[in-house]
Amino acid sequence: MKKYILVGIWLLGPFYMQADFPFGKSELKGVMRKVADWQLEHPHPAPEHDDLNWPQAALYIGMFDWAELAEQEDQDDTYLNWLVRMGRRNGWQPDKRFYHADDIAVSQLFIDLYRKYKDEAMLIPTLARADWIVRHPSWGPFQLKEGDLKTLERWTWCDALFMAPPVYAKLYRVTGDKKYIRFMNREYKATYDYLFDQQENLFYRDWRYFDKREANGRKVFWGRGNGWVLGGLVEILKELPAGDKNRPFYEELYTRLATRVAGLQQADGFWHASLLDPASYPSPETSCTTFIVYALAYGVNEGLLDRMLYLPIVQNGWKALLSAVDPDGKLGYVQQIGADPKKVTRDMTEVYGVGAFLMAGCELYRMAD
Template identity: 45%
Template sequence: MKKILVLFLFSVGCSLYAQQFSADMKKTDIMKVCDAVAKWQINHQKEVKHHPLDWTNGALYRGMTEWGKVSGNETCYDFVREIGEKYNWNMWDRVYHADDICVGQAFIEMYRKLGDKRMLQPVMERAYYVATHPSKAPLLKTDAVGTLERWSWADALFMAPPVYAALYTMTGDDVYLNYMNSEYKECVDSLYDEEYSLFYRDNKRIPMREKNGAKQFWGRGNGWVFAGLPLIIDNLPIDCDSRNYYIQLFVKMAEAVRKTQCEGGDWRTSLLDPDSYDMPENSCSAFMCYGIAWGLRNEYLAKRTYKPVLEKGWKSLVKAVHTDGKLGYIQPVGAAPKAAGRDATDVYGVGAFLLAGSELYKLIK
């Protein structure tokens, strides 16, 4: 009797983790899983502890607007619009902080869809002020002012630059482009490792080493940079000279991303010491899949080399989606490698997943 009970409980446990969604590279399958992930997050958003204008949610909203645009799922747009209206389409509080303009990416997309200037004005005013009054603090995370006012950490290269790229294209005002290029390149010069084509999270991490002696390249930190590059490039005109700089950096990073993928298709929270964190980190993995899918679709990456990487990566991501649409294995807010289990989720990981699904959906013929 006891043995039967154990077997029953085991079967129940297995059914809870049964994979409901297919990872086949078909539009119907991609739509099913992305709609489920988006719906789960929208239904559970009231449980999120982050401020609605925080960067965490900014990444979510960007994924929602992209998936809404690609799939026609108006619920995603409605979700972002309700939040924008509630906060009058404002940015968050810190004027110079890259995190606090991140929501502007989604609000710009809302403006592009609906043409309501109220959606654009606050982000334009914030970005214009910063670009015309640049901070003179050192671009160092260890500087008391530079840590807040400069793009002094890798994540910042996702949060703010796509806003400036979009506003340059929309207005034709060089002030946005010049500021973005200057700030971005200084951050690259500070944190990019030429040998590995990866980024340190910030200058405090440069001397750090993992348990296996490898340099500390944080998975999500590099995911932020890798995913931010397509958002910048897509927002720049084809004839813009600056595009080449970002494209070249993207291609270099893509090879490092390919090399650090694990056998199971995932990426770990520490890119050069995966064995110390023996589980996926899916905010990183989703950002990597998004970038690779974008690179394939735009023919910056060789299909023969990178298509298998994408297929394995997407399969690993879909495997982590619970039957109710919850996405697991997402590391909590942090600045360095740390493991996260199957039940760990957060909004930026969902945004990354929706970006990946959107780009994969566009890639499939």
């Protein structure tokens, strides 16, 4: 594997020399439970968030991680039961649009629940959707255009790399059928070739940002957009064993992107809405920070990232995230649904931010061992 130099660590000084882990298991479980409970008590109303759409899917992915932890450590099946009830009332179906990456994201949860309970009803609708797409792939254009649904049939925006590819990686792992990994590899690499900036080592949100610039003249790289990609890479790497021939590309990309993003952490521990112009968006932004902390913590836990260098970055990010949790468990400073950097305020929250917070918390819980 290539080695990448972590640019920017020296800016934060002696803090980065510490490698102790200051968070206890009880503390981590307590804040995750508080955040999860607040979200269950404050569901987003339909039609903005119906059960099967992508914001909810991101919530479910994190909620499943937390639910398994709560069951294993505290014999608490509250959260698993909540997830199963949602799946049952929707017949375990993905969302409506066949090709759209957002509409198969919920299948990540359904596959995980199938693996836990071995109930084929949880898996069959996802298999049917994925099989149809693999047999009838779209060859639509990569220039995403508002109102042109054909441009949404492939993974033409970087968020899609969190939504859809892990579904195919999970199906490959569950079934052993190589058609899923072949499809995922082809489509993922097409998106990578189109949206990854080889000089900046970051992903554009979509082609419309190729020539845009921030107020400071830098290119526009959206914090949460790159967080989506990193989170999706983690979900893929979890499914591909160390010796799998498909793994090196994703591990190399993960290391390259994680190294670049780690060096863009701000002194307050957060990553901001604009990665290269944080001064124009000075407020904390927790949805990008949660995904990045999750991804970096996974890398430390798995030995993909140097513990001495990256553990302090993870810890500083988690401390920042804790400062964004209200006493009642509401997670604030979550940029609203969008496609580029926007202003953020403390009262803003969203379910995908909560999902990523729970993913990050569970990885830190692993560190506490």
